[in-house]
Amino acid sequence: MEMNEDDLKKSNEWIEKALSDYKEKIxxxxxxxxxxxSYMVTKPWGHEIWLELNEFYAYKxxxxxxxxxxxxxxxxxxxxxxxxxxxxxxxxLEDDSGNLQSFIFKKGSGWVxxxxxxxxxxxxTTYTAVEVSTPHLDDVIRFKDDANRGSGKxxxxxxxxxxxxxxxxxxxxxxxxxxxx
Numbered sequence: 413m414e415m416n417e418d419d420l421k422k423s424n425e426w427i428e429k430a431l432s433d434y435k436e437k438i439x440x441x442x443x444x445x446x447x448x449x450s451y452m453v454t455k456p457w458g459h460e461i462w463l464e465l466n467e468f469y470a471y472k473x474x475x476x477x478x479x480x481x482x483x484x485x486x487x488x489x490x491x492x493x494x495x496x497x498x499x500x501x502x503x504x505l506e507d508d509s510g511n512l513q514s515f516i517f518k519k520g521s522g523w524v525x526x527x528x529x530x531x532x533x534x535x536x537t538t539y540t541a542v543e544v545s546t547p548h549l550d551d552v553i554r555f556k557d558d559a560n561r562g563s564g565k566x567x568x569x570x571x572x573x574x575x576x577x578x579x580x581x582x583x584x585x586x587x588x589x590x591x592x593x
Contacts, residue, residue, distance in 0.1 A: 423489045423548065427467055430549040433565070438465050453569050456559035457482060457535070465547055472543045476501070476535040484532045484556040487525070492545035495522035499539025506530040530555065 415423065434451075441449040448463040448471075457480035464471040474494065476482070484504070494501075496517050504512040506529045517523055522541065525531050550565040 419489070423546075426489055426548045426551060427546075430465065430470075430547050431467060434462070434549060435465055437570075438462050454571075455569060456480070456561075458538075460543075465549070467547065470543075470545050470547045470549055472545075474541045474543050476533065476539055478535050478538045481534040481558065482532055483552070483554040483558075483561065484530060486530045486553045486555070487527050487548065487551045488553065489527055490546050490548035490551040491525065491527050492543055493522065493524045494533075494541045494543045496520065496539055496541045500536040501539045501541065502534040502536050504530075504532040504534070532556075 438449045438451045441451045449461075449465075451462040453460045453462060455476075458474070458476040460475070461473040462470065463473060478499075486506075494517075496519050498519055500516065500518045503515045503517060503523050505515065505523070505525065507513050512530065512532075515523065516536070553563045554561060
């Protein structure tokens, strides 16, 4: 799927927005620029740890609990590659005829989701994968979702993150400031 000039402009805008929305939060979870982040995004099916985000790529650890599944979704711009490091996942990927094909991936194997293709991941066992993608983090068009989430960013999934191995909540500092007033 080739990108025209308008697509490139839109892509760059989405990357700039992702960097603006997330880069500082992700970098706050680093003790040094050399260290990966521990920024956590909670999901109905498990969680993601966003290790790195820059203008070139996003790097995550995906952890999905057995029996759960991601949304049936598509990305307009985002391209992602996943590598299973533990467990087993079934991936449904739309073929050129619009049908969903099923593939099983175990530890030591992985998949690439091209942009514009519907897909869903199902945890056959609890599984963990590393994901590298383009930095279009909010580029999610959801067609079906077990938790009835809409498309794009889900603010509630970003309320909690890991900081120095202690769970923190975004609004803690706001509450402390109010209590000290």
